[in-house]
Amino acid sequence: MPEVLTSRYLFGPGPSNCYPEVTAALGYPVIGHLDPVFIERLDRTCAGLRTVWGTRNARTLPLSATGSGGMEAAFVNTVSDGDVAVIAVNGLFGERMCEVARRCGATVVRVDHEWGQPVDAERVLAAHPHPKVIAAVHAETSTGVLSDVAPLGAGKGDALLIVDAVTSIGGLELLADDWGIDVGYAGTQKCLGAPPGLSPFTVSERAFERRIKEPRSWYLDIGLLGGYVGAASGSRTYHHTAPVTMIAGLEAGLDRILAEGLAAVQARHRAAGAELRDGLEAMGLELFAAEGSRLPSLTTVKVPDGVDSAAVRAYLLENFSTEIGSGAGAFTSTVWRIGMMGPNANRASVKLVLGALEEAIA
Numbered sequence: 001m002p003e004v005l006t007s008r009y010l011f012g013p014g015p016s017n018c019y020p021e022v023t024a025a026l027g028y029p030v031i032g033h034l035d036p037v038f039i040e041r042l043d044r045t046c047a048g049l050r051t052v053w054g055t056r057n058a059r060t061l062p063l064s065a066t067g068s069g070g071m072e073a074a075f076v077n078t079v080s081d082g083d084v085a086v087i088a089v090n091g092l093f094g095e096r097m098c099e100v101a102r103r104c105g106a107t108v109v110r111v112d113h114e115w116g117q118p119v120d121a122e123r124v125l126a127a128h129p130h131p132k133v134i135a136a137v138h139a140e141t142s143t144g145v146l147s148d149v150a151p152l153g154a155g156k157g158d159a160l161l162i163v164d165a166v167t168s169i170g171g172l173e174l175l176a177d178d179w180g181i182d183v184g185y186a187g188t189q190k191c192l193g194a195p196p197g198l199s200p201f202t203v204s205e206r207a208f209e210r211r212i213k214e215p216r217s218w219y220l221d222i223g224l225l226g227g228y229v230g231a232a233s234g235s236r237t238y239h240h241t242a243p244v245t246m247i248a249g250l251e252a253g254l255d256r257i258l259a260e261g262l263a264a265v266q267a268r269h270r271a272a273g274a275e276l277r278d279g280l281e282a283m284g285l286e287l288f289a290a291e292g293s294r295l296p297s298l299t300t301v302k303v304p305d306g307v308d309s310a311a312v313r314a315y316l317l318e319n320f321s322t323e324i325g326s327g328a329g330a331f332t333s334t335v336w337r338i339g340m341m342g343p344n345a346n347r348a349s350v351k352l353v354l355g356a357l358e359e360a361i362a
């Protein structure tokens with residue numbers, strides 16, 4: 001049997017370390033997915049998700065899928081053959097959106113941006129006169145860039161706005177209702193401090209009314225999933241066996257965040273991100289993401305000339321049990337990605353990663 005690995009500092013692009021309350025909840029006994037105790041847990045989880053999404057949408061739920069499953073659900077329920085999807089691409093996950101939308105039958109109008117730059121809402125809104133959907137990534141994990149999606153919501157007209165909030169939810173300001181987000185999907189493994197496996201998902205009334213009535217995916221059909229989550233406990237019907245353990249973990253993570261206070265948690269992420277950026281620059285390193293659009297939760301930094309990016313990552317893992325990420329796409333070996341998310345968004349984590357990195361580079 002391989003040696004049991006007890007701990008890692010997960011300072012990469014995700015998964016992040018879990019809040020201790022989450023780890024404890026993952027050990028709860030498995031109970032039935034229609035057990036009243038579980039149903040109450042699901043209701044509380046949906047309520048907590050509404051808070052971190054900044055929405056009053058009734059249809060806000062933990063989708064039984066990872067973030068990519070949330071992305072599939074967003075498109076398969078909103079676009080079908082010939083529908084126009086305008087998609088902002090400023091990194092890997094915008095690219096993935098294009099592929100998912102194409103497979104759903106959409107005519108994709110791709111609005112490319114230089115990687116490292118935020119989404120230019122004016123260009124996106126001008127790309128097509130009457131798209132069915134407009135989509136963008138709020139926090140591009142591949143580049144460490146935060147984009148302002150509110151102007152897309154303000155200017156979307158008749159279109160539905162789809163937003164990826166995988167690396168922002170639970171750690172950064174996210175106001176789905178105020179920003180006009182119609183369909184949002186996220187992940188649990190980043191700022192929410194829970195394991196990967198669920199996709200916090202939210203759908204506005206407007207999007208629900210205009211959904212594809214029989215989407216090609218049965219599993220991700222939001223019409224059917226509404227009955228599974230149910231407006232009230234009594235109306236809940238079987239759709240699939242809910243991942244009860246994962247939901248217990250997510251509920252504990254949301255409880256932890258809301259007990260600390262969402263604003264305080266966001267401030268903690270901002271402070272950790274700022275201290276990390278300052279520390280990296282003080283070491284003489286150059287940040288990758290455009291100034292003014294740098295994600296607090298995930299910092300991208302250029303690998304100095306002559307330094308072997310993979311060797312440094314291996315050194316950190318071996319000597320400090322510390323994970324940081326490589327770059328994405330064309331930047332795999334020229335950029336590192338350092339996440340300060342969930343329980344890791346604190347000064348101790350920043351100092352640890354800076355010290356370890358300094359030694360590894362020397």
Ligand code: PLP
Pocket residue numbers: 013014066067068069071093137139140141142164165166167187196197
């Ligand atoms: N979107 C963004 C911005 C992400 O960072 C990720 C994963 O890191 C995904 C989508 C896909 O999520 P998952 O890997 O959980 O399927």
